[in-house]
Amino acid sequence: MTTPLRTLLMASALAFASPALSQATGPNGEALAEDQTFTYRVLDEHSSVDPQIVEDVSGSEIVRDLFEGLYNQDADGNLVPGVAVSHTVSDDKLTYTFTLRPEAVWSDGKPVTAGDFVYAWQRLADPETASPYQWFVEVMGLKNAGPVMAGEMPVTDLGVSATDDHTLVVTLENPLPYFPLTTTHASTFPAPKWVIDEFGADWIKPEHIVSNGAYVLTEHVPQERSVRERNEAYWDNAGTVVDKVVALVINDENVALTRFLAGELDRTEIPTGQYPKLKEEYPDEAVVFPRLCSYYYTINVSDSAPEFLKDVRVRQALSYAVDRDTVVEKVTQEGQFPAYTFTPAATAGFEVPTVPYGTWTQDERNTKAVELMAEAGYGTDNPLDITLLYNTDEGHKKVAIAISQMWKQTLGVNVTLENQEWKTFLEERGNQNYEVARAGWCGDYNEASTFLDLVQSGSGYNDAKYNNPEVDALLAEAKTMDDPQPNYTKVEEMIAEDMPIIPIYHYTEGYMMSPGIVGSWPTQNVEQNWYSKDLYKVATE
Amino acid sequence: MLSFIIRRMAVAIPTMLILIIASFYLMQFAPGGPFTSERPLPPQVLANIEAKYGLDEPTWKQLVNYVGGILTEFDFGPSYKYKDRSVNDIIAQGFPVTLTYGTISFVLAIVIGGILGIAAAIRQNTWLDYFAVGITIGAQVLPNFVMAPILILIFTLWLGWLPGGGWNGGQWQYVVMPVIALSTSYMASVARLTRSSMLEVLRSNFIRTARAKGLPNRTIIWRHALKPTLLPVVSYLGPAFVLMVTGSFIVDSIFSTGGVGYFYVNAAFNRDYAVMMGLTILLGSMTILFNMVVDILYAWIDPKIRL
Amino acid sequence: MTNVTLNPQQPRTAEMAARMDEVKGRSLWADARARFLRNKAAMVSIFVLALVVLFAFFGQHLSAFDNETIDWDVLGNVEVLGKPSLANGHYFGFDESGRDLYTRVVQGTRVSLMVGVIGAAIAVIVGTTYGAVAGFVGGRVDSIMMRFVDIALSIPYMFVLILLLVVFGRSIGMLFVGIGLTAWLDMSRIVRGQTLSIKNKEYIEAAVATGVPWFIIIHRHVVPNLMGVVVVYATLLVPQMILTESFISFLGLGVQEPLTSWGALISEGVSTMNYGMLWQLFIPLGFFVVSIFAFFFIGDGLRDALDPKDR
16 A cells, blocks of 8 residues: 555656647647647447446546546646645544645636535535445545535535635545545546536536536547547646547447557557567557456356366366466467466555466376366266356357367366346346356456455455355455555465455457557556546658 | 328328337347436436436426427427537437438439330340349448448548548538438339339230230330339338438448438437427437328329328 | 130139139149249349359358368458468458358358248248238228238337347347348238229129128239239348348347348458458448349249239
8 A cells, every 4th residue: 555655746746837838839849740639449439427426437538537536647647736726634544634726727717726626525425416426435544534425414514525626625534545446446536516507407408508628528429439628727728738538439349450450549448369460560659568357257156056066176177277378479479467366466556476376387287177076076978067257258168169169179168158138147146146157347446455345255346155164254354454465465376275266367358559648558557547638740741 | 182182191190100119128128328428427426417308207297398398388398418409409410411311312323224124024035124124233232331432432542532531511512422322222212112013013914915905015104004013112112212211320420421321320329309209209200200191102103102 | 715715814703713723723833933934034044043052052161161260370461361261272262361262151141042932932921811801891991901011010019129139039030030021011912902903803803792701802813913013122121131141140130240241251351351351341242232133133033923914
């Protein structure tokens, strides 16, 4: 937990001294392109642009541009001042006092005040709002979050208040070292009470919306496009380069790629398995970088699970027989990292532990896997039948096909592949109505507990229903430790031993990006919290 | 005819009601709900959301509230997935889109398909027939999920003539590819149905009689043969028209037109009940309406058919 | 005279028609067969379709590979190493996952032919019966039957499919149920429309007047006069059924990997066509197109052959 805090202080010191950017050159003196419009593809329509309602990635990207919270992230994921210029922490570490910048104004000219944050956070916690991220006030550890969420206390009792227009005081239930990190989350962004009061649920429509970020929403055609344009009232308008950001909804990734190649887009995703070819053809455009996500198969070890899955030897054998190198080199082909442990190496302050089977060669793993299966009583004369569940998706399908063949060819296991549409899949997996199922997890914040908490017996996301009191104890202890790494290492080792999940790889993100925008894209930000105001388009050719 | 329309309208009400009730219950039984997500919501949060949308009530009561909302305020409810929008918003924005490209496609399908079909029938077993049949089969066998990306490849990437997607308020450049992708297979169906129906009509006795009387071929075709030829084509076109103007999932999703065709499938995946209901009611009322129109056309085509 | 009496549209009386049908029934079909055999396009199509069927059921014996085993050396570099080749026995090359495409096409053809034929058969049998009864009986029965079709056309099909999956689980059988559910609806409306017109013809009125039971009238007089449009429309349905299958399978209800179908192969081909693996699109698409052509010509041939007025 110390690392983020330190980087925060460092970043605050640098304070992004508002480099006076002229329109002609970028921060490093590059010649800028004439047309500063950034057009990117999104897979699906965003859920909302209301900061307290938004729940999806593409919506949050828009909200981060339209609204500005206390802090922002820089290209490396470190905190930099947003509406808040700095904060102080009380000695008991329970009270945070933020100083807001006086020059920040809303797009209608009203000043951004501490009251706007108080209103927004109360709104987030209010059961009436019915925010899907209501629980975030608990993650932030705000005082009285629980009772307020349950409607047992008025929202005014929430641990946030304004002493004056530019001083925001936050009171926590317990010390939470990473509290400042949570203020970059979209649900903590301020909301304009007067607009919401006037227009109700329609306040986020382009004709009504008032926002305090670098951009304002100017157009929204559902399932086609949304457009945000420079907010002239934004306090750092002079430092903002990109004038206009257009998000185009394109469901089909291959069509999106065609349109990218036709010059209609500045950014689109690389379809599964096509990176090497695209990199060869378009070396300047194809980019990959690590993400804070883990791809794994979860094994049903609940009480209702079939007996053979309760046999640790079978689980180990299944895991050993997965040739991760082949999966990442020949199937996904985007520079993903073969995974033998759950938490990605990209996680801040996390040291990936060495687990024994991770150091073996694949041949050794296969040999061992065959032995284990034989010990468990399965072989060619008595083959094991397993069903592998995945949700309908080209990428998941390719991985499942490859792994099912590895199991079949190495272990003689008969694998039945079963795909389901998303909601059915979630329901079946969540009810332990499966044997082995695909899963993926992206960190909510950049710290190992966001991953490892998944194997806690009480976690709502523990679809394996893995239950190991020792793991639970280690994770509980880690919450208050100054350096939780030893506990994390132990937990990872226990996962590798019990194998309730089969880690497969740690994600990368692969984009095709126009060469002009590549340079300013925050590829080092593993959470991919990007801000259009930090981008700039360099003139090419 | 007026009494027929009144009678049909009277039947339409219980029909719609059955459709609404059946669809409403059907959706409840599907696994998962609108708020099922990879990260399950804490029970408290889920309860808030369900309370906000009235989903905590028993199903019958939700149904009563829903129908009540439609009847009193013409309010089709909120989208549970796209929380910025109501179902009214989605239909108001998406239906004009599909109505536009659907109607254009429909007209093209009838005109081109009809002409090809008639030409093929009149000149049966000549090069014209083979040509027309060849074209229509060619148009029919290329699935639109193959054709649509290829169109984009050709017209957007290679030729650079047309934008690769979007709607832009219905500017013609944006309408061309959706119309091509949607209309070809309908056009082919119309042509084939017309051809076979025309062949049948041309061999019937009243046409032979007309021929025997020495009427010119043109008069026979247009004055006498065309009307009865239309009968099966019209039967086909009733539901086809409804499907075309309510949009195609493939067209909307590949060309990002923002039409309701996309939402029709997407809402099912998202368990976005209210959107699904709104679109079902749209589709249902159009189906009922246009099947009535088809029945009226029957009486016009063949006056012996009693309404 | 023979011509006229053979034509069910023009019997002098219903008894006469019935008797003539009995006496000359065989020759009507024999006539049709003779006409069909003379139709060159249809005969070529039958031959082509027979080849496709042979391919579907025996094609795997020509290959040393199966449809699920991955060639790990090819995987990841299919564009270069996975091209169709007679030399290495992978006649159609590899699919995107490094599996032999030839055997996958063989097996996919099997599934898709079945789906197309069974789907069309359901449409023809159920749709024709339903539509003919509704149109012929008319009145309130017709109204109720057709409003049911209206409802079935509008009910959210996706939910029906998802529910089928939940209640009955997945299997190839459920695939046919899923396809059959909608296949007959349009057919029934078309047939009903035709029937409304046919039932006002003099010969039907005569049959009714002389007390021939309604189901016999439908069977003897209505249905034969419907065959032309039914056959043509059925051939239109075949490609639709085959493509619907890939959508149903996408929902998890139909065939599952490693099994495949034309629809699935074609859509995989579409997704890789930008990356130089065109054979993955054109081979399955070619099979699909050729077979649909064959179905169409056979349909037209049947229509011409069955046309009671055609000589």
